Amino acid sequence: MILIFFGPPGAGKGTQADLIANYYKIPHLSTGDILRNRLLQNDELSKKLKDLMDRGQLVSDIILNDIISFRIDSKDCSKGFILDGYPRTMDQAVFLNSILDSKNLNINKIIDIKVDENTIVKRIKSRHNIEKRQDDKEEIIKTRILKYLSETKPLSDFYRTQYLAEYVVIDGNQKIEKINEDIIKILKNDNL
Numbered sequence: 028m029i030l031i032f033f034g035p036p037g038a039g040k041g042t043q044a045d046l047i048a049n050y051y052k053i054p055h056l057s058t059g060d061i062l063r064n065r066l067l068q069n070d071e072l073s074k075k076l077k078d079l080m081d082r083g084q085l086v087s088d089i090i091l092n093d094i095i096s097f098r099i100d101s102k103d104c105s106k107g108f109i110l111d112g113y114p115r116t117m118d119q120a121v122f123l124n125s126i127l128d129s130k131n132l133n134i135n136k137i138i139d140i141k142v143d144e145n146t147i148v149k150r151i152k153s154r155h156n157i158e159k160r161q162d163d164k165e166e167i168i169k170t171r172i173l174k175y176l177s178e179t180k181p182l183s184d185f186y187r188t189q190y191l192a193e194y195v196v197i198d199g200n201q202k203i204e205k206i207n208e209d210i211i212k213i214l215k216n217d218n219l
């Protein structure tokens with residue numbers, strides 16, 4: 028099963044992707060986590076990545092496409108996987124389509140989590156108090172939301188039209204458990 032979790036920063040994609048990954052026993056590929064992990068290497072590349080990420084800017088498509096094609100090729104992804112944070116640009120979406128086509132794989136569901144902007148800001152601020160992620164600072168949240176609106180949100184139109192049957196919208200303003208229930212219901216409804 029191949030799922031894409033889609034939505035603005037702070038929508039709860041990571042939390043929901045984790046729950047579904049545990050439920051279906053498939054890997055959760057969070058590009059944010061993969062990149063943050065890469066920062067631990069403390070080399071020239073990690074310095075460049077950290078600078079972009081701390082400012083709420085996107086990392087280049089080439090790097091992300093490389094990361095994802097490598098992960099999808101790994102053995103643990105043979106029964107499916109969940110994408111969270113990727114694709115984030117049109118270029119990444121086109122690239123993903125091409126690798127899935129070449130492997131004869133289909134996206135089963137694209138789960139677009141919709142959340143009000145007030146809720147996004149509130150959630151990220153409280154996460155910052157706990158996790159201290161540099162990019163969760165109030166002035167950076169704005170940049171990330173703007174990046175989302177200009178680069179990522181247009182992908183929802185692309186997917187909505189290209190994957191009419193697979194694309195679903197979920198109300199992300201609800202409690203974690205209720206969102207999880209809604210997602211599982213949708214997947215079960217499709218015999219997934």
Ligand code: ADP
Binds near residue numbers: 059085091111114162
């Ligand atoms: P969020 O979705 O809450 O913004 P993530 O943890 O998914 O946070 O991503 C953190 C940062 O990692 C992003 O702001 C960006 O700099 C980088 N990043 C993650 N995924 C991608 C991607 N697919 N393309 C470009 N940059 C990415």
